[in-house]
Amino acid sequence: MNDKPTMKKTMKAILYLIPALLIIGTFSFYPIIKSFFMSFYTDYDYFKDLVFARGLDNYTFIFQDPEFWKSIQNTMIFVIGVVPLSIIISLVIATFLNQKIKFRGLFRTIYFIPFVTSVVAVSIVWRWIFHSQYGVLNYALGFLGISPIKWLSDPDWAMPSLIILAIWKGLGYNIIIFLSGLQNIDKQYYLAARIDGAGAWERFKNITVPLLSSTTFFISIVSIINSFKVFDEVFALFGGQPGPAGSAETIVYYIYNKFYGEWNFGVASAAAYVLLFIIFIFTLIQLYVGKKKVNY
């Protein structure tokens, strides 16, 4: 059988591809281009597709908008608060689960449960847990002598609340990826280290961590990208508001608000493109470093 592309094969392939390409073309590819152009529309009637003026105004606006910078800052705090902690905790749990342990499957099942649940619904559950007066969290902290914290109504505690929720929600995903990475490590390394008398911590530090570096790298990038897109949690935890006094406004909330709250499509598109740019940088890092392989 010769396997060269021919006109006939191409016609056949088009038939197979039409449904998928029609959807992806209309709802992914076209909007990527369109919203880039839209970010330069300064005077327009979008529904009639009439543009009266173009310019850089939307970008100048957002870069001078303190609210936008606040949302960038909050998102950064969120990323820095969630990613390292979540990775460390999930790595430790995955390492434990990779031992000869009873009920391994059960533990794995439990840790992954939050991941399959609705962000909106669990955020509402956490809203109740975070309740300053009757919440179980403050009750538990009371035993440690910590006086009740106004988790959701004190601007200083809004971000920590959001971070706690996000770590809890995303832990299971990281654990699963780490576990599949751990299973690829040759058991002989551990055997050899044991014979040399290396303790558990040394084995973890000198074998697990370095040999798992490409997995850790992958998880870091994916977590960073996902954390930059946080929205549902904010919306549901603070009842549609971006936290008390805007203290938990994230980039996506800003985009949402400019678009759906203020109907300022141009500014919202410009902000969305800034987000795209940030994520693009992390994706490039991933592709570049991923090719070089962090692994030993």
Add this chain to the structure above:
Amino acid sequence: MQKEALSKGFIYLLLILGSLLMLLPFIWMISTSLKAANEVMIMPPKWIPTDIQWGNYIKAWFSAPFAVYSVNSVIVLIASTIGELITTILAAYAFSRINFYGRDIIFSILLGTMMVPGEVLLIPNFVTLSNLGWIDHYQALIVPWLASVFSIFLLRQFFLSIPKELSFAAKIDGCSDFRFLWSVMVPLAKPALITIAILKAIGSWNAFMWPLIVTSSENMRTLPVGLIAFSTDTGTKYELLMAASSMIILPMIILYIVLQKYIIEGVARAGIKG
């Protein structure tokens, strides 16, 4: 040896503690959802309700149009999952088995769109759907989600692992491409298809931002959007809020527990590609 046992004990202790932290929010949710109103806002909190109030679920169900929300969520879930499976099977077949002009370029462009955050697509899609007159209709909730690059990628990988000799044999037997795809490839790819379907179903059930934006009337809302509206209206009746949240959370937990093999495999496989 004693040291080993000690560290094993320590590992179990931490794992159990961690599992408790994972589960407590759900236990607390269910516990609250079964309490009488006067037992909810009390200190110290009560973990086991004195008198189990199943009625809270009925009360919550009828205090907002949850029946409508559920029907909408189920319709959207079924339609978009089946639709995505069909478009995915067809596209993955073309990408894995037909050598056509521009194949690699088209595939790379598709993969490229995966990097773009969905937020960028929001506004143009909203306008497209408005112009089509689909806002606040099922089409808006379903049609944009009928194809997924990620699923095509996953299934293409699976199809590539099926030996080519199979299709040669089928061709000699006079089997058409299309029939070969449905009667040989699809049954063989069942595990991958189940993974794709479940991940899609979970995503669809839990989706929030998109249904929030494209629905405006109450009877088009899906469960998560309806729950938010309900939470604004109910305020602090936490026993009802928790009952309503359980109704959204528990179906997915059950689905996950039954089909977890496919979910975990799918997540792990998708992760490895990095």
